[in-house]
Structures are given as structure tokens and as C-alpha cells.
Amino acid sequence: MAGSAVFEPPGYAHVSLDTSNGHLRMDxxxxxxxxxxxxxxxxxxxxxxxxxxxxxxxxxxxxxxxxxxxxxxxxxxxxxxxxxxxxxxxxxxxxxxxxxxxxxEILPADFQPDRRRGADDPADAAVERLVLRRALLTLSARQRAVIVLRFFEDHTEAEAAQLLGVSVSTVKTQTGRALDRLRTLLPDLRVLTEVPEGGR
Amino acid sequence: MSAEHDRLRATLRDLADIAEPTDLYDRAVHRSRRIARREALVGTGAAVLVLAVLGSGLWRLPQHQPAEAPAAARPPSAAAASSSPASSPAAPAPATSPPTEPPREQPVPVRPPQGDKPAPSRSGTPEPRSRVLSDLTGHVFYADREANPDVVRLSPADGDTRVVLPDAPSSVGISPDGNRIAYVADGRLLISETGGQTEQLAVGVVATEQAPVWSPQGDRLLIDAEVPGVLDVETGTITSLPAGLAAGQHFRWSGDGGTLVYATSYCGLKLATGDATSSTSVPVLGATQTRDNPDGLAACKPTSVDITGRRVTVPLQTTGESATGTDTADAIVDTSTGKLEDLPVRGTVVGAVFDAEGNLLVRTDEDGKRVLSLFTPGNLLKVQATEPASVRDLDLLAYTR
Missing domain, CATH: 1.10.1740 (Rna Polymerase Sigma Factor; Chain: A)
Structure with missing residues (x-):
């Protein structure tokens, strides 16, 4: 367009200089x-x-x-x-x-679940959080992804499958394996002691 | 919803709170522009090569087609500069012996071999000789993305897909004939016939920074024991590589056996030819100075090499990025210039690999559709066909005869 110039200063949004009104405006x-x-x-x-x-x-x-x-x-x-x-x-x-x-990175020696009870205690909750973080890191990338999609982002199995570009059965399988793994690592974490319900 | 699941959700939310809010706008836009420059580099190279090939008279264009049309489209061109096609790979010389092949030649402009004149399409994209998957000879190998992946072989001729090595304990090397897989388990170098039988060849082998790599004729394996060495499969004799190459990682053989390409610890590439006592660096990649490497490109892991060592497939990375990562190449590097080669395909390249004969198999994704394209050593697009859905979730590993 005649009368205008476009420039892109590094690290900033695309900006247009519109000389018709003398103002800089962001695209x-x-x-x-x-x-x-x-x-x-x-x-x-x-x-x-x-x-x-x-x-x-x-x-x-x-x-x-x-x-x-x-x-x-x-x-x-x-x-x-x-x-x-x-x-x-x-x-x-x-x-x-x-x-x-x-x-x-997570080393085997780092993995020492706290055996204390009383998960309602804030200190215990913090420990539980860190232990869960370590446990999540031992999962495969896809297993971790399905756990996050299903239990953090609350996606259905079908939605998780669509997001990951895999079949629903793959999501079911990976979720099952992930929870099995977490149960092994976190026997004291009450949340993982029961088999999850089927897909929504 | 059970209380247990609510508890898991609450714990995950609590854990996610550790993430600190950060403004990533500048970083994201900067990264976007780097991606754009990379795509522009590919597109410009494609346009120049198309015009060069058109000018050579090798491509007969319909009269109504404007010559400049390909420049506006996404990489529609003949392939980039090629190595001289070889009818068959030379007998691979041991890395410690002088090769029978002459040193690498300087790059030459692409010229499709006589008699291999593909018909140009209206869009300027090379027309494949076949769009039928069964015309893709040989075998394509894939691996899933688990810690111990299943290695899967697709035989396009009959559409057969089968797991040939379940739960691979290490990175693997597929023999040029596609019939044997080398891998490492508890320090033992094993060869598994894809039919089932397994044989132990050596001990004290590691595969962290060096997958077992087959020589082009399938009679030797380049492995990493105490130092990188070449194992004669028949005799079991291991010959160490020269001391100057001991620090190399991820060695790969050229199809003629005369060149070794490998990665340095700073994610550059080097080539060793002749008696392998000296090596030359590939420009650009891994260089830390901005003037030498303006886009900060790096290659931590070559995955395959063409016939002469002039082109190599790599997962393209950036300087400072972790040296580990994917084993699936998405770029082709000209080893004489360090520049990325054009791939005349549509969509995003999600895999690229040379076979021992110098054929290049490219896997692309366009709006979720996976396509396999096979280029001959002379850059003729031989086959371009939709990939079977059965391997969709897997990563491309190797292509063999």
C-alpha cells in the first residue's frame, strides 16, 4: 500500500506504520x-x-x-x-x-517415597506431590501424556486419542500400564490403589 | 467420579502449580521466524533448482505452464544436488584400510540419469513413476516410542507388517538386506534373524552413543566397545578405529563403504575417508559463532549416508539442545557445504533415510496424511504412495532392499 511501511523489530509483534493517520498500529x-x-x-x-x-x-x-x-x-x-x-x-x-x-533426570536413589501417614497434612501433601513428580518421570512419554490428558486436563479417552493421534485402545492400554507402574512405585499413595473406571 | 480419582486430579493440579508463569511471547515469535527462515531456505533452493533443470532442457514442460509457477508453491522441484549414481556399492573397505574408491567428488548440479526423465506435473511437483505402495521394493522399518520399542517391518510388496524385534533393549542396526537386526543386551552384541534365531557376537559392547551399524555389504558391524571398532561378522575379529576417531559418536557408513560420517560431542558432523586417520568437518552445523551458523543449527546424530558421503540424513537440532533425542531424521545435509538439501515433497518431513544403494526414502505428513516417497540415487521420484495406517504411530527407522 502506498504511504505505508512494514517492519519487524526482532522480538516484537508485527507492526505496521500507517502514515495516513500517523499512528503505529499492531497488525x-x-x-x-x-x-x-x-x-x-x-x-x-x-x-x-x-x-x-x-x-x-x-x-x-x-x-x-x-x-x-x-x-x-x-x-x-x-x-x-x-x-x-x-x-x-x-x-x-x-x-x-x-x-x-x-x-x-530422576535417579533410582532419589526415589524414596515417604512412609508417613496423614495426607491431609500440608507437609505430607508436599511430599506426596514430589513423590508423584518423580513417579511420573519414570513413565514413558506416552504413558505420562495419557495420565496428564485423562487426569489433569480431564479429557475423555476418545479426546486423548484424538489429541495424541492414536487409537482409543492405545490410550486405554497406556493408561492401564501407567497406573500399574505408579501403583508399583507409590503403594502408599491412596489415590492409585484402585483400578480406574472405564472411559467416559 | 470416585474420590480416588478426584485425589489424583488434585495432586496433579498441586504439582502443576510448581510451574512458574513466564512470558514466552518473544521466544515463541523468535523461534517461529527461525522456522520460517528454514522453510524459506528450502523453498528458495527448490525454485533455483527447478529453473536450472528446466533450463537444461531435461524437463519438457507443457507449453501452457508458466516456468515460475514452482517458485510460489511449497518445495515443488527436482531434488537437490545429488551424488553420482552408482549401479552398485563398491566393496566396503575396512575403516582402517585405504578405500578402493576415490575421494569424494565436488558436488555437481543435478542431472537426472539418461532415460530417467520423469514427467513434470502441472504443479511443478515431480510426478512419481508409481503411486502404488506395492511398487516400493524392499522393506521399511519402524520403531514405536516406548523405552524398549518394538521394531516393526513393513513389506510394501505384500503389505505385510510384523514385529521383528519386540522390546528392543537398545538402539538397533538393520542389515542392508533387511534380514538381520543387531542390538545390545546387557553388554552382549546380538544378531537376530528377522525369522527368529539369535546369535551372540561379542561382549562388552555399548549402544548408547553408537547403534550397531552394518557395513553396506552386511559383512561387518561398526560397534562401540571400549572404543569404536569394526567387527567382522564371520570371524568375530574387532578392529579398532584409529585413535583420532575414538571420540566420534553415531558413526554411519556411506553406501560405497569409503566414508564414515559421525557426530562430534558439540553436535557437528565430520567425515573420515581413506584410511580414516584424518577427518574433515561439515561446515555450519554445530558452529557456535553466529557468523558461521546464523540459525544455530546442529546435528547430534547422523542416521544414514548416501553412496559417496555427500549427503547425510539427520534429526535437525539447534545448538545447545540436548545431544540425545529422536533417532528419526527430518533433514538432509550437504556435507560439503553444511546446507540443508531441498526435498521436493509436500507437507512436513517426519522421516528420511538412505538405503545402502543410495535410494532415499522420505516420509511426510500433510494434514494427518502420511506419504512415503522413494527417490533413486539420481533423484528420480520412483514411488510416492500413502503409508499404511498400521504404522502411523511409529517412527521411521530404516529402509532396506
């Missing part, structure tokens, strides 16, 4: 993306933390998901599609790493 699409990132990053980071067990790795994972979403932004019809797209990228990125997924 509307880029502004929508910036709003999406700044309102949904925390939620994505929470899931990513459960997947990786590490703040920095979680940030790397969410960064990749947000970057891919940025690349696809023009193709996403509605803002609500963006989060679903970002989450799908995130889960695929985390489970596609073959053999040695990027998660926080």
Missing part, C-alpha cells in the same frame, strides 16, 4: 496472537511441567508449541482453535522423541 492478527500467548501460556506451562518435570524443559516445550501455532495462525479460524492446536503440537512434540525423551 490485528499479530495482536490476537500476542493476546493468546499472554493469556494461555501459564495453562500450557502447567501441562508441560507435568509432561517434563522441569521448568526449563516445560518452557522449551511450550515455546515450540507456540512457535508452531504462530506459523499456523492464519489457518486457525477461531482463537479457541489455537489452544487446541498448541496443545496438540505440545503433546506430539513430547511423545515423538524416540527412546530418550527430554524430561528432568
Amino acid at each position: 490485528a492478527r499479530e495482536a490476537d496472537y500476542a493476546h493468546f500467548v499472554r493469556t494461555r501460556t501459564t495453562a500450557l506451562l502447567r501441562s508441560a511441567y507435568l509432561l517434563t518435570g522441569d521448568q526449563h524443559l516445560a518452557e522449551d516445550l511450550v515455546q515450540e508449541a507456540l512457535a508452531r501455532t504462530h506459523r499456523a495462525w492464519a489457518r486457525l479460524d477461531r482463537p479457541e482453535n489455537a489452544e487446541a492446536y498448541a496443545r496438540k503440537v505440545m503433546y506430539h512434540a513430547q511423545v515423538s522423541v524416540w527412546r530418550r525423551p527430554r524430561v528432568a
